[in-house]
Amino acid sequence: MHFDPVVQVLIQVLIIIGLSRLMGLAFRRIKQPLVIGEIVAGIMLGPSLFGAIAPDTAAALFTPETIPYLGVLSQIGLIFFMFLIGLELDPKYLKKGLDVAVLVSHVSILVPFSLGTLLALLLYPQVSNNGVSFTAFALFLGAAMSITAFPVLARIITENNLQNSRLGTLALTCAAVDDVTAWCLLALAIAVTRTNSMAGALPTIVESIIYIGLMATVGRKLLGYLPSYYDRARKLNQTVVALIYMGVVISALITELIGIHLIFGAFLFGAVMPKHEGLTRELAQKTEDFVLTFLLPIFFAYSGLRTQIGLLNSPTLWTLCLIVVAVAIVGKYFGTYVAARVSGIDKRESAALAWLMNTRGLTELIVLNIGLSLGVISPLLFTMLVIMALVTTFMTSPLLELTYPKQQIRQNSAEPAVDDREPSYRILVPIANPSSQRGLIQLAMAIAVGNVSLQPQHKPAIVSPLSLIQLNEDYGYESTPVEADRLIAQRQMQLDELVQSIEPPEHQSLVRPIIQVSNDVARATAQIASRDQVDLVLVGWHRPAFSSNRLGGRVGQILSTSPVDVAVYVDRQTTKLDSLLLPYVSNVHTDLGLELALRMLINRENSHLTILRMATGDQPPSELSYEFYNLMERLPQNVVDRISMPIVEAESPILAVVDASRMADLTIAGASREWGLDRQTLGRYADELAVRCRSSLLITRRYNQVASHLNSVLESPGIESMSGRES
């Protein structure tokens, strides 16, 4: 069957994008950057896997006539990707600790570059040919060893919430300096390769410097009109976008004509673009969707078609590959580590920085493809270096965590707490929308402190609203550190408004918001709950009107995964919390509800609690447990006086509770016994209450049977229990 080349290319693109997304998401699942999955997808489509297991089918699919089309598409993708890299290279990254960063960055290039040069002495006679000069080979190998991928590193840092830590800012600055230096080195290597000598490359070098100078002055001045235009128009129209894209292509063509490479012009154009918040964001977002989801995977596939792992067919070659990987890792690690130590950074932080700088990822792949196209590196060396790029990127996240656990990095960040006393009680409140979840915070405050005035000698009870920012595309502009910071600042403002609405104002200091980037809300909530030794997770729930899957989504996930007690709040816009209702069923989840109700009673002098016991037909009311009586004994008299325990005769207990809830501000119910049997529900009884209850509802799920929610309030001076008074 013979298809038109256009049809063939479209079929190829379809397979490439599909597999690339699939592998990207699979790698996201194992906490690796999406881009590694996409690179692996490209390799899988090439001779290393598809071509090895089904050479005829692979040859029929990727026919020789169509490969040049893929090549052109991948080059266009690369040009616009480099433009995006330049665009996101914000001078903001270069402001903090530039002296240390320049030193660390340059030494972290010099050491692997030197080792690369020495390695060239070993590799040149074995894997090169006499058409390539040793100088070009050594320069290229040195440049390939020295790369740090700024875009991948920036996203690893954002994902780990490190962009504002000392380590994160230093790593970002180093990588930004590294990026610019490495591109200059690569341009030199290309110029030398094309002319085959240093002297021959001199005109190209001079022309490149002149062009960079022109772009940094004249180009920058011309592009400087864009922000004022954007401020007036408030958006980019298609004509302006077309002009910018034309500028990218013209710049790319000029650098190609000079004799370096297309990508440098595109990068330079992006780098000199004015970094105006709205303009940069809109331009990046307009460009990136098509480039990152359509064109870049084609580049990976094109690169994968040239990667032949099968060429490593003997122990000798695998040993050579191992040496290449080792030299790259050791060179980058020790270069960074030693420079960081000389600059006065401590051992652990230097080691973490050294692992971060080892991220090579996509940038390395760009360099290698240029090298292979120019013939300066052979297919065998290309494959070894691709393996090196994958290994060094793959290892970054786990080694960073091993060397320097995130918790420790944050402890070293320069944000002193307002009140650093160890809290006596802590509630974590995941919040999706700060403006609509005021009721949730008010309830948390009522449980934690109520209207008790603060005593300086007491350990405080703390409420931590947890606002997690989910970044959907880990390679998009949205997940750059600058943009993540903007989103965090925006969220911080919303939370500040929420905190300032809390009465009395003295309680505002007890609210300590946590804002961070996370792509898995439930997992992040569970981790923070464990890390901060939280007593209770309080989560809001908008009951779905048309779904029987009551706990599908994040609330269900938080309930299933949080290793602490959890309370789910269904808000019916109650402003008061004076009248509390607790239908009593003897189980651990109701005991948690009771403890929370009693805590509110102790903290709020105006609150009353009705513990409703029900008798149905011939069934007597449920017996109060031994723990219940124990609890009552510990309460002060003025609290006990505000508790009533009526017994209600009812045909249907649920109807009795619904009826009683009409008079209550808040009904508190424990999850039913069957909680946990079916993760989608809280149990039949609690589920039904969630639908029919007339007041706001708090459903409690006990995790830790030892934890007490009353100790911290009962042990406060001035609280005297009934048993204490009697004795």
Add this chain to the structure above:
Amino acid sequence: MKFNLKSLAFYGGAIGFVVALFSFATAYGEANLKAPNKLEGQYRIAAQSLPGCLKADALILTIQQSGIYLSGSLLSADETSKTLTASKKKSSLTGMLDRDQLTLSGVPSHLDECLKIPQVPKVQIQSTVTEGAIKGKIRLESEAEADFVGRREAPPEAQAK
């Protein structure tokens, strides 16, 4: 941006050392290291006198080169560009280049005649590389070896790089 004296000395020393090292290494490399000759390509072999299943009007030997490390395939001379690509994707011969002596061995798995034999015999090629040609002996397992000459061909235009 402020650099202290210690950092500046370290920086200057490091750059000086690397420039010196690079100059020395390139001077040594250019003068003393010799990379192998480039021989990658397709070679047409007159195959009327070749042993066993290799016997044909003509064969094509494709060679891919990464320095001294070689891989390749033996193909029928009338193969389409699709088969050529497939053979590149999965080379059936591997070997090495020692100065101008080439060795390749493996199974001729792209030749239909050889695939008809229940146990496909191994093939071994030893030759000398000269300008635009390879000349040497080809040996099929359990057959007598034969002399051959392969002349370099220009690759088809449409073939992928």
